[in-house]
Each structure stands twice: as structure tokens, then as C-alpha cells.
Amino acid sequence: MESPESQEREDGIRLRKKVQENQEDVESSDCEDDAKTDLVKRIIESTKELTDCMPTDLPSAKRMLEDGLHAAAEFSSDMAAGAGAVAEQAGDICRKVIEASWKVCHFQALPHWLQDNDYLIWGHRPPLPSFTACFQSLFRIHTETGNIWTHLIGCVAFVSLAVYTLIWSELQSEERLVFAAFFAGAILCLGLSCTYHTVHCHSEFVGKLFSKLDYVGISFLIMGSLVPWLYYTFYCQYQPKVIYLTVATVLGFGAIITSMVDRFGEPKYRPFRAGIFIAFGLSGAIPAIHYAVMEGWVNAVSYASLGWLILMGSLYILGALLYAGRIPECYFPGKCDIWFQSHQIFHVLVIAAAFVHYQGISEMAVYRLTNNQCPASTEATLA
Incomplete structure (x- = not known):
């Protein structure tokens, strides 16, 4: 059986270890206030002195030590909370100053992640690490003003057109879904594009994220445009319709996956990005040629709106x-810094192409509503 003295000695050793552990925790706390740091250090030094005399008066030393460590822990917690509150207040002040006082700047003054088009020399927004400031810039004149408003107006227009078409038109349920795919692609594309051009100056992370979403929106627009055209073009040919719709979906999601790669968003890959979407859009030429060969060019132009399709594709490719x-x-x-730059023209041509496509598929829908007859052989195949 152990003697009281040996028991006290073991208790003292365990207490010293506990003190050392608490010392490490206290010393590792992040404190920016020198006066409070010195106070914590003095508490630690006092606890070291207590541990030296622990075997002689263990109970009183233990109580004093616990009180000291408890006080040190409270100081550490208060200092961390205080530092966090100060940092938060400083951040709020900085954001408010930025929101109220930012000015457009020269291309060379931009950080590297905002330097996209070196032919636009003046009128750029500086980094605005506040979403409020980014959205308030909607009402300021800068290099992105035209890019934002062209697709914002287009998005609102297609939302209105979608409500009218899907609610008050004479389309059947299945055809409403087909038109809904087109409207969803157009609204997603224009909405994500508008959002990207609004917030891409927030930070490098936000800019890259919404750049990817911008390309995703383009992919959805192309997929959504192909769905109603393929549906009505091969209205009486079930097998080719399913095959072409499947291929368009696979190509669309392939473009989306490619868009999510970080390197894809770099300025030097601008021609590659354009090429990807041109190739994806031109994939609709294969079913168009198929239908023209099968039904004749006159029927392709009259019933499959091939003329509207060609005009739409031409506008997309030109943009x-x-x-x-x-x-x-x-x-x-330096002459197109604010207006008439390539990206703005591209936006206008995208909206024009989308309206052209809407006109084409609307004519196809009217034809099917008034002539909802398929050849007998086709009906047998469908059955």
C-alpha cells in the first residue's frame, strides 16, 4: 500500500502535466492585444511557481492553480471573441467604403484575374469584395454595363414570353414540356450570363465559379434549342427523334463537364471555348441534312423551318x-471600352438567334396543331 507522501508526489506529477498541457493551449491562442498577452504570460509564470512548491502544500496549490487556469482560459476566450468582433467591424467598414467610393480604372491597374481583354483600356471596375457593391454597379457606367443589361433585358423578355406561351397558348401537355425545355435553356443562359458579368469582379473565386456557370448556361441554351426542333422535325419518326435527342443531350453534358474545368476559363483559351460551342451548335446540321434528304428540301424549309434554323445558326456562329x-x-x-465591344455584340446576336429560333419552332408547332396527321406506315411504326 502506498504511503501518503508517495500519493501526494504522484498527484503533484499529474498536476504538473495538466499545467503544462493548459500552458500549451493558452500560449497557442491567437491574441493581438499585447497588454492582455502579457497578463496571460504572468498568469502562466505564476502557475509555474506554484508547481515548484506543489509537494509541500498540494491542496492549496491545487486550488490556486485551478483558479489561475480558469482565469487564463476566460481571458483567452474573451480576447479571441474581441479580436473576431474587431475584425468583423473592420471588414464592414471596408465594404461600406468600397461600396460608396469605387471608381473605374485602367486595364493595367486590374489584378491578373480581372485582365481578360487588353483591347479595352479604360472604364474597368476594380475588385469589389461586396455583392451589394457588385449589384449596385448595375447602375454605373463601366466596361460590363452593356454585357449585363443586354442579357438582363433578354432574360426578362424570355420569362414573359415563357409565361405567355406555356399558360395561354393552345399547346398540348407534351408540347408544353418541349417548349419549356427551350425557355429553360434560354432563361438559364441569359440569367447566368447576366449574373456572371455582375459579380465576376467580386473575387477570383467568385469570378471563376460564375464563369463556369456562364458556359454551363450556353450549353443549356443549345440543348434547349435542339429539343423542340428535333421533336417537331421528326414528329412522325420516333426512332431518329430519340437518337438525335439522346446525342444532343450527351454532347450538351459533355460541354458542361468541359466548362467546369478551371483551365477552360483562361483568356488564352477563348478561341477553344468558341470552337467547342460552335461544334456543339453545328451538331444540329446532321439531323437537318437527314430530314432534307428524307423529305426533300422544299418540305424541310416549309415544315421543318430549316430557313429559320440556318438563320439562327448563322447568328450564333457570327457572334x-x-x-x-x-x-x-x-x-x-480604347475606342470600344464602354459600348460596341465584341462581347456586347455577341450578347445581342445570341438574343436575336434565340428569338429567331422561337419563331421557327412556333411555326412548326402551328403546322402540327393544324395538320396532326402522320403517314399510315409511320403510325403503324409508332404503334
Whole structure:
């Protein structure tokens, strides 16, 4: 059986270990206030002195030590909370100053992650680490003003058109779903594009994230545009309709996956980005040729709105080429900083192409509503 003295000695050893552990915890706390740090250090030094005399007066030393450690822990917690509150207040003040006082700047004054088009020399927004400031910039004049408002107006227009078409038209349930796919693609594309151009100056992380979502929106627009056209073009041919719709979906999600790769968003890959979406859009040429060969060019133009499809594709391709070549600002550096830059023209052509496509599929829908008859052989195949 152990003697009282040996028991006290073991208790003292265990208490010293506990003190050392608490000392390490206290010393590792992040404290920016020198006066409070010195106070904590004095408490630690006093606890060290107590541990030296522990075997002689263990109960009183233990009580004093516990009181000291408890006080040190409270000081550490208070200091951490105080430092966090000060940092939060400082951040709020900085955000308010930025929101109220930012000015447009030169291209060379931008951080590298905002330097996208070096032909736009002046009028850029600086980094705005506040979503409030980003959205307030909607009402300021800068290089992104045209990009934001072209697709914002287009998005509102297609929301209104979708409500009218899907609620008050004479479309059947299945056809409403087909038109809904088109409207969903158009609204997602225009909405995500508008949001990207509004907030991409917030931070590098936010800019990259919404840049990817912008390309995702383009993929959804192309997929949504192909769905109603393929549905009505091969209205009486079930097998090719399913095959082409499946291929369009697979290509669309392939483009979405590619869009999510970080390197894809770098300025040097601008031509590659344009090429991906041009190739995806041109994939609709294969079913168009198929239908024209099968039914004849006259029927393709009359019943499959091939003329509208060609016009839509031409507008998309023209916009993508201007975007990739940075035309016209590459010929007039500094002259298109605010208006008439390639990206704005691209936006306008995208909206025009979407309205052209809506006109085409609307004509196809009217034809099917008034001539909802398929050849007998086709009906047998469908049955």
C-alpha cells in the first residue's frame, strides 16, 4: 500500500502535466492585444511557481492553480471573441467604403484575374469584395454595363414570353414540356450570363465559379434549342427523334463537364471555348441534312423551318467568331471600352438567334396543331 507522501508526489506529477498541457493551449491562442498577452504570460509564470512548491502544500496549490487556469482560459476566450468582433467591424467598414467610393480604372491597374481583354483600356471596375457593391454597379457606367443589361433585358423578355406561351397558348401537355425545355435553356443562359458579368469582379473565386456557370448556361441554351426542333422535325419518326435527342443531350453534358474545368476559363483559351460551342451548335446540321434528304428540301424549309434554323445558326456562329477574334476592339483599341465591344455584340446576336429560333419552332408547332396527321406506315411504326 502506498504511503501518503508517495500519493501526494504522484498527484503533484499529474498536476504538473495538466499545467503544462493548459500552458500549451493558452500560449497557442491567437491574441493581438499585447497588454492582455502579457497578463496571460504572468498568469502562466505564476502557475509555474506554484508547481515548484506543489509537494509541500498540494491542496492549496491545487486550488490556486485551478483558479489561475480558469482565469487564463476566460481571458483567452474573451480576447479571441474581441479580436473576431474587431475584425468583423473592420471588414464592414471596408465594404461600406468600397461600396460608396469605387471608381473605374485602367486595364493595367486590374489584378491578373480581372485582365481578360487588353483591347479595352479604360472604364474597368476594380475588385469589389461586396455583392451589394457588385449589384449596385448595375447602375454605373463601366466596361460590363452593356454585357449585363443586354442579357438582363433578354432574360426578362424570355420569362414573359415563357409565361405567355406555356399558360395561354393552345399547346398540348407534351408540347408544353418541349417548349419549356427551350425557355429553360434560354432563361438559364441569359440569367447566368447576366449574373456572371455582375459579380465576376467580386473575387477570383467568385469570378471563376460564375464563369463556369456562364458556359454551363450556353450549353443549356443549345440543348434547349435542339429539343423542340428535333421533336417537331421528326414528329412522325420516333426512332431518329430519340437518337438525335439522346446525342444532343450527351454532347450538351459533355460541354458542361468541359466548362467546369478551371483551365477552360483562361483568356488564352477563348478561341477553344468558341470552337467547342460552335461544334456543339453545328451538331444540329446532321439531323437537318437527314430530314432534307428524307423529305426533300422544299418540305424541310416549309415544315421543318430549316430557313429559320440556318438563320439562327448563322447568328450564333457570327457572334462566336466576333467574340473569339475580339472584333471590333482589336482594330480600335480604347475606342470600344464602354459600348460596341465584341462581347456586347455577341450578347445581342445570341438574343436575336434565340428569338429567331422561337419563331421557327412556333411555326412548326402551328403546322402540327393544324395538320396532326402522320403517314399510315409511320403510325403503324409508332404503334
